[in-house]
Amino acid sequence: MRATIFHAPGRVTVEDRPTPSAGPGEVRLRMAAASLCASDVRVYRGEKYALPGVIPGHEVSGVVDQVGAGVTGIAEGDRVVICPIVACNQCRYCLLGRRNRCVARETLGYDLDGGFADHMVVPAAIVSAGHVIAVPRALPLDLAAIVEPSACTLASLELCEVGAGTSMVIMGAGPMGLLHLILGRALGAGAIIVSEPVEERRAIARRWGADIVLDPGCEDVAGAVRDATDGLGADAVIVSVGLGEMVSPALSLVRPQGTVNLFAGFPRWAPAVPFDPNLVHYGEVILTGSQNATTDQYRRTVAMLGGVPHIDEVVTNRYGIERAPEAYESRLALAGLKSLVQFPGVDPLFPTDSAGAA
Numbered sequence: 372m373r374a375t376i377f378h379a380p381g382r383v384t385v386e387d388r389p390t391p392s393a394g395p396g397e398v399r400l401r402m403a404a405a406s407l408c409a410s411d412v413r414v415y416r417g418e419k420y421a422l423p424g425v426i427p428g429h430e431v432s433g434v435v436d437q438v439g440a441g442v443t444g445i446a447e448g449d450r451v452v453i454c455p456i457v458a459c460n461q462c463r464y465c466l467l468g469r470r471n472r473c474v475a476r477e478t479l480g481y482d483l484d485g486g487f488a489d490h491m492v493v494p495a496a497i498v499s500a501g502h503v504i505a506v507p508r509a510l511p512l513d514l515a516a517i518v519e520p521s522a523c524t525l526a527s528l529e530l531c532e533v534g535a536g537t538s539m540v541i542m543g544a545g546p547m548g549l550l551h552l553i554l555g556r557a558l559g560a561g562a563i564i565v566s567e568p569v570e571e572r573r574a575i576a577r578r579w580g581a582d583i584v585l586d587p588g589c590e591d592v593a594g595a596v597r598d599a600t601d602g603l604g605a606d607a608v609i610v611s612v613g614l615g616e617m618v619s620p621a622l623s624l625v626r627p628q629g630t631v632n633l634f635a636g637f638p639r640w641a642p643a644v645p646f647d648p649n650l651v652h653y654g655e656v657i658l659t660g661s662q663n664a665t666t667d668q669y670r671r672t673v674a675m676l677g678g679v680p681h682i683d684e685v686v687t688n689r690y691g692i693e694r695a696p697e698a699y700e701s702r703l704a705l706a707g708l709k710s711l712v713q714f715p716g717v718d719p720l721f722p723t724d725s726a727g728a729a
């Protein structure tokens with residue numbers, strides 16, 4: 372099979388690898404699509420660790436083409452996505468249903484082979500944990516590849532208790548910030564204020580339903596947030612850009628007892644940043660982070676995603692497997708939104724959709 376291999380920061384190649392087989396408890400997928408995550412780009416930049424020689428790709432969709440001995444409830448031909456976390460199922464977090472916090476967690480695409488290849492074997496620990504999730508007919512598999520980032524977004528929104536009428540500030544309108552916009556809207560959020568320095572992205576945020584869109588370089592974000600929230604500040608502030616210096620402004624935009632979620636990851640070498648602890652103390656502000664999502668959040672994301680307006684516009688760059696390294700370069704250049712490696716003709720329900728690979 373053709374597989375994308377991560378060798379070292381800045382070095383990703385496409386090579387022939389033996390096609391793996393599904394062992395006991397495992398299933399093999401014929402990949403339909405795999406989208407590139409900001410964290411894949413952070414690995415490529417050397418900001419985050421991945422095992423040299425690993426096949427990247429944790430935002431994946433495919434069709435089951437081999438079922439290992441002992442697997443029940445999954446059949447050849449099933450259209451699926453996976454939650455890419457291999458968890459122990461025994462630690463305190465796993466027992467609470469928070470496998471994304473498992474103390475022994477490994478993740479496909481970083482520690483174990485992921486989906487930037489013709490085939491991927493899903494480890495028994497993922498299969499037995501119920502992390503292989505059927506995709507409804509309404510959702511084409513190329514879009515199903517973005518279930519993973521969408522589930523991470525849902526986890527972030529639910530952590531911030533975004534629901535009917537909640538006011539939100541989104542700092543950074545990259546693909547993840549924009550997912551917060553459209554999923555937040557779908558959950559019934561009230562005023563959504565987006566702060567983003569790149570005009571092209573501000574234009575998308577406006578088109579996709581943000582109420583107020585501002586350039587933080589030359590516009591008064593704090594004033595606009597106060598005006599839109601009766602002077603209180605926003606219920607929730609999402610920091611969707613990996614810049615530590617955003618923490619302090621984020622704390623000045625949230626209302627007392629509101630939540631600031633540091634959704635983006637920060638480079639390993641990012642310097643410590645100062646902020647006024649009294650904003651947290653007197654404001655009783657919850658300053659938190661979020662990473663990945665629970666299995667339950669994956670399931671609910673799969674169920675809702677096909678009906679979310681603009682979700683089909685989130686994927687802007689499509690590449691065949693041979694051009695996977697270009698997908699990384701497109702993200703480095705910030706060209707478009709999500710980049711997808713896709714495999715023509717694999718989705719049995721939408722074969723022509725997936726045939727549009729660049």
Ligand SMILES: [Zn+2]
Nearest residue numbers: 408430519520
């Ligand atoms: Zn991801």
Ligand SMILES: [Zn+2]
Nearest residue numbers: 459462465473
């Ligand atoms: Zn665990």
